[in-house]
Amino acid sequence: MTHKTLFEQISLKKSYLCVGLDTDIRKIPAHLLKEADPVFAFNKQIIDATLDFCVSYKPNIAFYEAMGAKGWESLQKTIEYIPKSHFTIADAKRGDIGNTSGLYARTFFDPTSSGLSFDSVTVAPYMGSDSVLPFLEFENKWVILLALTSNSGSADFQRITADDKPLFEHVLIKSQEWAGADRMMYVVGATQAKDLKYIRGIVPDHFLLVPGVGAQGGSLEEVSKYGMNKSCGLLINASRSIIYAGNGTDFAIKAGEEAQRMQQEMAVYLDKYCNQIERPF
Numbered sequence: 719m720t721h722k723t724l725f726e727q728i729s730l731k732k733s734y735l736c737v738g739l740d741t742d743i744r745k746i747p748a749h750l751l752k753e754a755d756p757v758f759a760f761n762k763q764i765i766d767a768t769l770d771f772c773v774s775y776k777p778n779i780a781f782y783e784a785m786g787a788k789g790w791e792s793l794q795k796t797i798e799y800i801p802k803s804h805f806t807i808a809d810a811k812r813g814d815i816g817n818t819s820g821l822y823a824r825t826f827f828d829p830t831s832s833g834l835s836f837d838s839v840t841v842a843p844y845m846g847s848d849s850v851l852p853f854l855e856f857e858n859k860w861v862i863l864l865a866l867t868s869n870s871g872s873a874d875f876q877r878i879t880a881d882d883k884p885l886f887e888h889v890l891i892k893s894q895e896w897a898g899a900d901r902m903m904y905v906v907g908a909t910q911a912k913d914l915k916y917i918r919g920i921v922p923d924h925f926l927l928v929p930g931v932g933a934q935g936g937s938l939e940e941v942s943k944y945g946m947n948k949s950c951g952l953l954i955n956a957s958r959s960i961i962y963a964g965n966g967t968d969f970a971i972k973a974g975e976e977a978q979r980m981q982q983e984m985a986v987y988l989d990k991y992c993n994q995i996e997r998p999f
C-alpha cells in the first residue's frame with residue numbers, strides 16, 4: 719500500500735485507528751475454545767466488527783509464535799482474511815546481520831516462502847543500516863523503525879545523549895538515508911506525547927505508528943494534536959482495550975463499539991488538527 723492510498727483510506731473512514739490483534743489464547747472468551755482454531759475464530763469476529771472503524775491491523779507476532787505451528791497457521795489465516803484496503807503490520811521487532819534480516823523479510827513479505835504477505839514489519843534499529851536495508855528490498859513494503867517506544871525502559875538507551883542529541887534522534891536522522899516517507903514509518907509511543915512536536919520537526923512527512931493509548935494510558939487527543947501532519951501521518955494502535963472490551967458471547971460487539979468510539983473521537987481530531995493544504999474529506 720502506498721502513502722497516498724493509506725491517506726485516502728484515512729480520509730474515507732475518518733479514522734487513523736490500527737487495531738492490535740494481540741490475541742492471547744488464555745484471554746479469549748471460553749465459548750470459542752471448542753472451535754478448531756479458537757485464535758482465528760476470535761480474530762475473524764474482531765475483524766468483522768471493527769473493519770469499518772479502522773484502517774490498519776497489527777498482529778503482534780509473539781502471541782502467535784508462543785503457540786508454535788498452530789499459532790503460525792492462525793496468523794496466516796488472519797492475514798488472508800484482512801481485506802486489502804487495510805494496512806497490515808507484522809509487529810515482530812526484527813533486525814539482525816544482513817544475511818539473517820533478509821530471511822526475516824522473506825518471512826513477512828514473501829508469501830511464496832512463508833505464506834504471509836504483510837504490508838510492513840516493525841524493525842529494531844540497533845544493529846544499523848545493513849540490518850534494516852534487506853527489508854527495503856521488497857517493493858511496496860514498509861519498514862516501521864522503533865524510535866521512541868512507549869515502555870518505561872525506553873529511557874535506558876533511547877534517551878542517552880551522544881553528539882548533543884538523544885539516541886532516538888540519531889535513529890530518525892540516520893534512517894532517512896535508507897528510505898523516505900514512502901517506505902519508512904517510525905514507532906513513537908503515545909506515552910511520549912510531549913516529545914511528538916520535537917519529533918515532527920525531524921520527520922515532518924513520515925507516518926508514525928503510535929501504540930500506548932488505551933491500556934497503557936496515552937492520550938489520543940495529545941498524540942493527535944502534536945503528532946498530526948498534513949496527510950494525518952498517524953496510525954494509532956490500541957490492542958487490549960479493543961479486543962478485550964468484552965469477554966462474553968458479545969465480545970465482538972463490544973470490540974466494535976470501542977473501535978467506533980475511538981473512530982468518532984479521531985474524526986473530531988482530523989477536523990481540528992489535520993487542517994493543512996489538501997483535505998479530501
Ligand SMILES: O=C(O)c1cc(=O)[nH]c(=O)n1[C@@H]1O[C@H](COP(=O)(O)O)[C@@H](O)[C@H]1O
Pocket residue numbers: 738740778809840866867868869905906907929930931932933934955956957958959
Ligand atoms: O511496536 C509496537 O507496536 C509497540 C511499540 C511500543 O513502543 N509500545 C508498544 O506497546 N508496542 C506494541 O503495541 C501493542 C500495545 O498493546 P496495548 O497496550 O494492549 O494497546 C503491543 O502489541 C505492543 O507490543
